[in-house]
Amino acid sequence: MTGLTSVPEEPRPTEAPRPADTYLLEARALSYRYGDHVALDSLDLRVAPGEIYCLLGPNGAGKTTTINLFLGFLEPASGSAWVAGRDVATAPLETKQYLAYIPEQVMLYRNLTGLENLEYFAALAGKSSIGRAGLREILQDAGLQPDAVDRRVSGYSKGMRQKVGIAIAMAKEATTLLLDEPTSGLDPKASNEFSELLGRMRERGVAVLMATHDLFRAKQTGTRVGIMRRGRLVAERETAELAHADLERVYLEHMGSDGGTI
């Protein structure tokens, strides 16, 4: 199976308006400032179940800030971030029950095994009843080799740690995934596996918001892409509407003369 065929050929969710609580992620005029610098300027964004929304843009465009705002790691200057119909600002702990976060580097306790890490994070998420056998199964579902499960994380590759990250999301039964540059630095095979995993999550109705530089991966995996520049969402497209070359063209168009690197 190749990465290209792994993307399911089913109809994309339509743009038809839905009731607010049917969006798993929603930003309403969301803004953030670092001092005088406007990092995020009145962002409006919605991600529905079964959608993989890819945020594209150069460094400093506001992708990570958006994710941090959804996580409640930052407080918005104005506007609001909503998760599963709840405002992050008023229900910071509750909204996190729906969220799973996979940063560029999934950092785990190096001296503990993959299983022990999962056990801890699952317990933090209130899923302490799963039991070791169940957790082991989840890790394997997430694609971790059975023999790696009981090894210390210090020996894991980046891809393996990411699988533990996915396993945490699965164990937690998160309905929303926030991914920050998940495929950068992965070798093509691992990157491909990761896309497949995301596809499976999507099939279960999970909503995914993924910040990335990788246009190819965005086109292949995403259902929708948003292009950000200087804290603003400057374009939004259904990937199904675009050929790969079109995406690159659209992206570069929006970057303007000051470009910014991909």
Place this chain on the structure above:
Amino acid sequence: MILRTARKELTDTVRDGRFRWAALLVGALLLVALGAGWMHVQEARAQHETARATAREHWDSQGEKNPHSAAHYGIYAFKPRLPLSFVDQGVDPYTGTSVWLEAHRQNDFVLRAAQDASAVQRFASITAAGVLQQLIPLLIILLSFGALAFEREQGTLRQILALGVPRKHLAWGKALGTAGALALLLVPAAALGAAAVVGAGGGASGATLGRAAILTLAYFGYFSVWVALSLAVSAKASSARTALVVLLAVWSVNGLVAPRVAVDLSKSLYPTPSAFEFAHTVEREMANGVDDIRPPDREAITARLLEEHGVERVDDLPVNPSGITLQESEEFGNRIYDRNYEALWDAFERQSRVHDALAVLAPGLAVRALSMGLAGTDVEQHRHFASAAEDYRRDLMRAMNMDLALNSRAGETYLADDELWESQPPFDYEAPSLAWVLGNRRLSALVLLFWVVGAAAAAAFGVRRMEVG
């Protein structure tokens, strides 16, 4: 190249706020400790001088008295302070400062300053020596734990070595940079110390200057050990943090754990009797004698004297048998005291040797011994003074007894006058020579030298084998 590195290190260090604060603190403590020590010693010297003069005056103006009464009256001796004791008061607060020299008894030194001080003071009784032995090494660690480890972490080490700087030069530069920063602190302190020594009480004797010079050298060696050790650890440690942890562990073993462990170890290797046991033994031996040391028998002495002088009646003797008997009983007592005190002092000295030998594991023990020795405040020099005082007591008692024996006859009431008291030489104590002190501290000097060489070798080895990162 070495100098350039050193200069860069020095500038870097002096501009570092942490160093400034630490150096300021340590420097202030050092100066205050030196000043306080100096004032304390000056005051103590003046007091002891007065007390000594008064004690002598009491002795001289006893009026008409039987010499044996005068012997019972006795005289007090006060331990003098050597000029350098302001740097390191050593065991002085724990030895007592005064001893009563009287007939029949070898008394203990009393008036230990530490007994008057509270536990709060004992918790951290620090003198200039404490700053030099504990805090300066800490400053050195703070200055140089990152010398190489930080450069490696930042990647600058790679760059420097890529420029073709020999590792050895880099290491020397770092060491000299640290030394330079320390010198900013220590040279003024040493100058002030020297001024205090020279300025105190009409200039310093050659012996004092000699002691001071070697003291300086010993501390210089000790600090070099820490600089080299810090470099070695910084070169080999996997990170600056590890270097710091390792060096701090070494520091606390050196200054906190090792000295106390040495106490326990030396006590268990060379146990000393309890005070009760000691007193009890002396009392018993004084009453009954021991081995071939027998208490004198007045009858036998009289008989012997009669025979020696070829007379029949005690009244015809040209000497007073009481005086002779007193002197013999004094000598008997002396032998008992010698037996017991020598054993005790020897045990103390053997215990000290254990501390000295353990310096192989903690250089602080070596420099402490040298420092106390040169300042004249170690146990050995206390013993030296104690035996001088005891010798004086014995001479004085003999003089009293012999005056009684020669100038009076059996049964008569004999009173001597001020002339006798005044004719007794004063107790002028002469501190042991530098050679004597160094003879005692041979082992410590050797161990310190071992540390200097060993730490330098470790630094050289560490730098040669250092990972570049």
Place this chain on the structure above:
Amino acid sequence: MRFRHHVRHEWRLLRADRLLTATLGLFAVLFLYALLNGSAWVRFQEDTLGALAEARDERDARTRAELRRIASGGQPSSPFRDPRAPNVLGSQRNSRPAALPPGPLATLAIGQSDLLPFYYDVSIYTNDQTFLQNGEVENPLHLLVGRFDLAFVLVYLLPLLVLALSYNVLSGERERGTLPMTLAQPVSARSTLGVKLVFRVIVVLFLALGVSVVGGLATGVRDVGRLALWSTIVTSYAIFWLGLATWVNSRGRSSAWNATVLVGAWLLLVVVFPAAVNVAAGLLHPLPSRVEMITVQREASNEAVNRRSELLARYLEDHPEMSGAVVSEASSSAALAWAATEEVNRRLGEVVERYQGRLEEQRRLIGTYRYASPALLAHDALLETAGTGDGRFSRFEAQVRGFAQELKDFFVPAILAGDRMTEAVVADIPSFRYREAGFQTVVGRIVPALAALLAMTLLVSVPGWRAMRDVRGTS
């Protein structure tokens, strides 16, 4: 998330960290070693006191036998040592030992007990000079260094263990990148960190209190109240350091920065401040020198000897209750000698009182300096609780003075009246028994220190705890 999951997780992390487990193991060894040391020292003191009591019994038996022999017509072995004379029976030769048993928790803290005398031979000639005597025979070098007891390990080294466990409690999570992973879960930062801190307190206290309590009980400690007090002090002290670590962590800097700052704080509070306090105390409140006391005492005794009969007359004037026992001719020399002794004591007493007054004042001032450092506070409180601090020794000295007075009250009327002692009297001679301070007295002495320690703990931990609320997944 339940507490036990956290504890299991923290325990796993701890166990997996070789450096930390080695450190914990090392501390366990140090604790045990300190405890063995302390109990050896207590055994030594008990043996000494046993020998002392034995010697007294022997001496009493000899005196009784001698008195019996004389009563049945024998001659005293020496005219100077006739035990029928009250000034002989009450003299140093037949002294009564006054012993201070090792403190209730002496195995845990050697404290001042290696330096200060824990027994005196008391007689009617006991005076202020008696209290100038040295303590146990000990190499002065050892007195200088101090001993390796539990109090030392707890005050000097325990903070290092606390800091090693907690210097990166927050910064480490941030640097390893696990903080965002954790805070992406539905848990608050403060509760997670709180659990981590509580876990560390438990580990440290399990070790420190376990050794103190179990070790103490095993080595013969019977005073549970004091043991509880000891544990309270240790707990407060450990929490102070943990609070400090919390505060430093809350500044949001790197682990290396935290480590440097915390080690610096340890040095300041444990080494530098106490040293500075000491230097300042020496400068501002120098202890008066005892050397001049010797001079005064000599002068007093010279004078007293010269004015014996005059002194007796004055003594009887001062003590009208004694004048009934009008001095017989035969005993007048003993009475005269006693009057001279009293005069010397009185003169000496005046000097000593002046001196003691100044000494107490200086000590009191220096005592207030202990509030400069939690280490000084904790150390002092531990020693007082253990019964090896200055407090118990001065209490002992005061009781010995009282006992010496009792002996005088027993013998002096007989001396003045020229009475002869018999065998029956020996059993009636007062004997000394140390009266331990009540638990409430000890608590009273320690409460200010404990309160100060608690205040310091709050001072460092409240801002830290507050700041922890704002901890977020990003830097």
